[in-house]
Amino acid sequence: MSHQPSFAALRVFEAAARHENFTQAAGELGMTQAAVSYQVRLLEQQLGIRLFVRERGRVRLTPAAADLARTMTGALGSISAAVRRLYEADEQALVVSCSSTMAVKWLAPRLGRFQALRPDIDLRLDISDALSDFRGVDAALRTTAIPAEGLYALRLMAIHAVPMCSPELASRFAIGSPADLLATPLISRDDVWWEDWFANAGITLGSAPHGGIRLASQVAEGTAAMAGHGVAILTPELWAAELNSGQLVIPIDLPLDTGMSLWFVCPHERRSAPKLRAFAAWLSREAG
Template identity: 40%
Template sequence: MPNPLPPLSAVRAFEAASRHLSFTKAGDELGMTQAAVSYQIKLLEERLGFQLFTRKARKIELTDHGAQLATRVVDAFSALRSAFEDISDMNAGQLVVSSNTTFAVNWLANRLFQFQMENPDVGVRILPYGPCAEPDFNDSDIVISACKAPPKGWIAHEIVQADFTPMLSPALAETIGGVKKPEDILKLPLVDPQDPWWQMWFEKAGLADVDLSGHPASRMGSQALEANRAIAGHGVAILTPYFCKTAIEAGQLIRPFELTCRADDESWYLSYPPALRTSRKVRLFRDWVNAELKCDGMPAHGIMAVVA
């Protein structure tokens, strides 16, 4: 069955010309020459088998068939414009952020109100992802991923480096008279003893090849969950100090040693696709996060463009 729809380029030219009653003005609107618009109208007339315009010396007029068609075509294009405007306005006013649980709970939850006060026209929707889930790189405007590089081609900002050190509740430390030496940690239950950060920290503390097999296995997979267990006194957790500032200041957690290790290839990244590089809502959120980090005294790590 033949397609009843003429070429869209010809329909667009007719719609613009019928509103302006001028091939020249229609061409200006569409970025075409007057001759190109006239050619498209001619193709459409040949396709339909009747004239759409009467050409006069200095103007054009719609024929009866042309006027009948123009009414419906102009309405159709108006509906299309409204649909695109509505979805654009909706998209511009909502920012979807897929965030690692730790960053969402220990950082965003305490600060997001301030961003929304500063930018009331941008509604933020947070999609936290848990230990066994993947960041939503497909349907999010911004992704904050932990120790997982963004997709190739994305624009990424390294916002927090993965530093770590043991932390525990003061009450748990007192059960053995205080944690004074790295060896003392081994007298207490550990949160996620299979976490490779433990071996890295003990080795740097001078305790190479520490055997943690005697500790009950667990894998929380999220610093937010691990910190909660440590605050409850259920064990010593290996955590990033920056994300535990509130708990430390409140006396819920202590870090018995200044020794802090760094996983060179692990960081928290704020990233977004290249198509959103100039997006206002993305720029506002990115700059706000960087400003908050700067206020906290965090070093600026710059931008990493992930190449294909």
């Protein structure tokens, strides 16, 4: 034999051998009966042996073809099992990109509930403040006004901002009005949220003293605020535990609508994957 027979012909042969009927094999493979007959004749020519004895209403394997049929059935079964294992492994692993602040202050504390609900899903967090390109990542949580085009996006919650500080600092500076904050140390004073919050309160931030602590993340800002180092402008949805415990207080309850939201995003072609549907539905319930 000068070359290996085509896999297409071998696949048709296996189905015909298993059914002992060309018409039933054609139905399984989505082919016509004539196409099945053609592939079998082609394989017989390539192998130089007769594979079937035609009988009324059925075909019967020749003794020479029986071993090939058993081998093909086993081989195709192994291939199907390998593909199934690959699919199941992919469905079990869920990689989600998330910023450090959102991971630490919102997602991670809730993950136990998702694991209890779906112990079959192996959830892994890719914690990064950089935007994901979805290579090796299934989905992402992003805080933005409008998600990037080309992505499926589910809005989870609006992002608000409000001044927070330790109760001791609020008492020491006798903070009772927005104007009182001008005389207090503001953490990350150059944060645009401060400018917007003061503008919303009818105050120009330019009159506030310069200097103070500048930090790169809301986690660091909130930690500094709890330590009494100043007033930080934070997202209340992320600091509910600290507010409930009294580690942080809101001296001026005037929330700022930042115009941003928390979004669940993923490539459109993956949105129907069962693991992504399950995770998105759970996130939506958690966000309320």
